[in-house]
Amino acid sequence: MAARPILTAPDPRLKAVSLPVAHVDGDIRTLVADMLESMYAAEGIGLAAIQIGVPRRVLVMDLAQKDGKREPRAFINPKILWASEELATFEEGCLSVPDIWDAVDRPARIKAEYLDEHGKKHTLDADGMLATCLQHEMDHLEGVLFIDHLSKLKRSIALRKLTKAKRLSKAG
Ligand SMILES: [Zn+2]
Numbered sequence: 001m002a003a004r005p006i007l008t009a010p011d012p013r014l015k016a017v018s019l020p021v022a023h024v025d026g027d028i029r030t031l032v033a034d035m036l037e038s039m040y041a042a043e044g045i046g047l048a049a050i051q052i053g054v055p056r057r058v059l060v061m062d063l064a065q066k067d068g069k070r071e072p073r074a075f076i077n078p079k080i081l082w083a084s085e086e087l088a089t090f091e092e093g094c095l096s097v098p099d100i101w102d103a104v105d106r107p108a109r110i111k112a113e114y115l116d117e118h119g120k121k122h123t124l125d126a127d128g129m130l131a132t133c134l135q136h137e138m139d140h141l142e143g144v145l146f147i148d149h150l151s152k153l154k155r156s157i158a159l160r161k162l163t164k165a166k167r168l169s170k171a172g
Contacts, residue, residue: 002034003041004052006095009162014096015143018048018055020077024119028058032074032117035060040070044095046133048140051096059137063129078114078138081123083107090132092146098165100158104149106135 007013021028031054039047039060049058057077064071088108093101109127112134116122126134136146147158 003037004034006038006042006047006051007053008096008098008166009145009147010159011096013053013055014050014140014145016050016055017143018050018057018141020057021115024076024115024117028056028076029117031056031058032060036062036072036074039095040065042095046137047095048137050140050143057141059134059141061130061133061137063133074117075112075134075137076115076117076119078112078134078141080110080112080135080138082111084109088128088132090129092132092136094136094146096140097145097147097158097162100147100161102147102150102154102158104132104136104146106132106149110135 031049035047035049035052035058038052045063045065046059046061049056059075059078060072062070062072084107086108087105089103089105091101092104108131110131111123111125113121113123147155
């Protein structure tokens with residue numbers, strides 16, 4: 001297992017549409033392990049494979065870490081089967097959009113299906129943080145970042161901040 005560097009916006013690779021996983025095999029389990037390692041190293045709660053440059057429909061998540069225990073989960077080829085009309089608003093951040101947080105409205109409840117890291121199919125009813133986090137991570141599979149849900153003005157301010165931060169980090 002190895003933590004891999006996380007891409008940050010405006011890296012064009014984050015705009016890629018990720019491809020479905022044909023077979024959940026050892027390579028995918030290695031990818032999942034590396035993604036978890038990368039997510040924990042960066043102190044995130046969720047990560048999509050494209051964020052470490054791998055355009056495959058694989059997500060990892062751990063919403064329980066705060067309590068000092070780890071409950072890692074993998075979602076392979078996730079699909080939303082149903083979403084509530086009712087929306088919920090959460091302050092979102094993203095490992096690929098460092099130091100920027102903003103409120104995003106998304107369906108409050110969803111029904112999703114996915115494969116786990118053993119290739120077993122699951123369906124899941126989610127609300128709260130889990131519903132928001134899943135939708136945020138699934139957006140990455142379509143090349144969408146949470147700042148793409150913000151107003152044009154807010155998004156351009158965020159992108160300007162990110163570009164500036166990148167230039168400074170390259171300089172120093
Ligand atoms: Zn993200």
